[in-house]
Amino acid sequence: MPNPRLLLCALLPALIAFSATSAAAPEPTDESAKPLSVQQILDASPASDWRAPDPDNTLYMDLDAGRVVIELAPQFAPEHVANIRTLAKEGFWDGLSIYRSQDNFVVQFGDPTGDEATRKSLGGAKAHLPAEFERVDPALNFHALPDTDGWAPQVGFVDGFAAARDPATGTTWMAHCYGALGTGRDMAADSSNGAELYVVTGQSPRQLDRNITLVGRVIQGMPLLSVIRRGPEPMGMYDDPGQRTPIKAIRLASEVPAAERIQLELLRTDSATFDAVTEARRNRRDDWYKVPAGHIDLCNVPLPSRAPTVKP
């Protein structure tokens, strides 16, 4: 009988190994020729392949269960991000809640009050913003994947954010992958202002791409959001306020004392290390895998993070 601990390990992504050889190459036969594991690739990476997120574009969402860390994407949604920064500085979300959790889709938070007269004031933030569904900006640092995608002509990453591009029109947009942060809107394209936010917790709903403004992604703490009990009402809503998840505070990291900030480094998605990690996942070369896929979906690409390495 197989050892059940090994049965478990067999499904562990972190154990998946890597080889720079093509899918048609023969398996290595000696120990020295073994493909590097993802961890070995990361361990060998130069410090320059990592970056610390900008505290001015980092949000801390504090729940009773812990802290969710979000990186904002001003390169994609400058007006929404500016508004969100204002809302965070003024404590807009403090004391509000996650009022929706829909299975295999999103959690959503903000002020669920339908009556405008009693809704929480937006304070110094703007009530109306333009839609920021896509960008035409040659300065965007788009790092393309070679992999085909059914949703877009081209996919890749911009500064850590999963994105898609249409070379014919020169437009680039963020993609709805797990952990993406977006802004709820009404029927009009320009009806979002950043006060109502959602995070993708299910199978990538890419049909929303180019239909709604994405503003960032969760870089730490997804397990705090993904396990929130699904709301019993349609769309995963909770009519009973007592079932909602309270938000203690949402703050910009730059507004939090330096000693209380989360120290985190993210692998640069335009680095050789990132390419090597992605290839290790595209063609898995360890002994467990019998058929390497030869492909990776945009939303399956790992985005490694780590605690900062201390220099001696």
Place this chain on the structure above:
Amino acid sequence: MPNPRLLLCALLPALIAFSATSAAAPEPTDESAKPLSVQQILDASPASDWRAPDPDNTLYMDLDAGRVVIELAPQFAPEHVANIRTLAKEGFWDGLSIYRSQDNFVVQFGDPTGDEATRKSLGGAKAHLPAEFERVDPALNFHALPDTDGWAPQVGFVDGFAAARDPATGTTWMAHCYGALGTGRDMAADSSNGAELYVVTGQSPRQLDRNITLVGRVIQGMPLLSVIRRGPEPMGMYDDPGQRTPIKAIRLASEVPAAERIQLELLRTDSATFDAVTEARRNRRDDWYKVPAGHIDLCNVPLPSRAPTVKP
């Protein structure tokens, strides 16, 4: 300021509308030409487009939080399904647990005991089975999607199960979509026996396709599995048995008194209604969507179910 209730509705998949017209067709301009919603399509479906799952191939997994209903796929994994039926009849999983919950990946259950001497006996079930990663069976009722897929030459559905196919080799295999049920294995391809099972709870890990035996899918109750708190140890394991989720029982529906069975009908995936629902999701034509995707991923296709309609 937009009404936040509308902001929420805007993200509701069930409200998405449908049109049989092509992506290039002009938007309808009068009320009568409005595209049908998914619900309207389902409401207009003939009874013959629905089926009741076979109680002999349906599992009830009873947790403290409620019942998870699983449909087995003997057309893909006859030997594993036969073993699982034996294990269920003999109560193998009763009193065992979900001992792993890894964020954006899987939950896994069975007997986590590493020591073979103290592991739960497989009873009348076989300890060794052949790998059942893919099938060469012209009788499989493969209903192809027109949509491109990066993981496989062709994708579609077989009797409600998301699947992929390689016309060049004549092989068909089940796909790792949300809710797929698979069998843990060791390094050897033929080292699974159906006692250790996992359910996909995250972004479709399609790289596992053709590398492990899938045996069915969850047809009701995913929210009971998807919210299980992620295990604190590597791979989402719980070293503390008190943190695991107890399994009260796993039974074949056919072994449960008829009056206690879940009454459920599934939309046939080879029906015209299914094609219409899929098209409604591929090209969303309601007023909220500004850019219909013109594409749907295999793992985003909805698989509707309903309580049986009572005949007058």
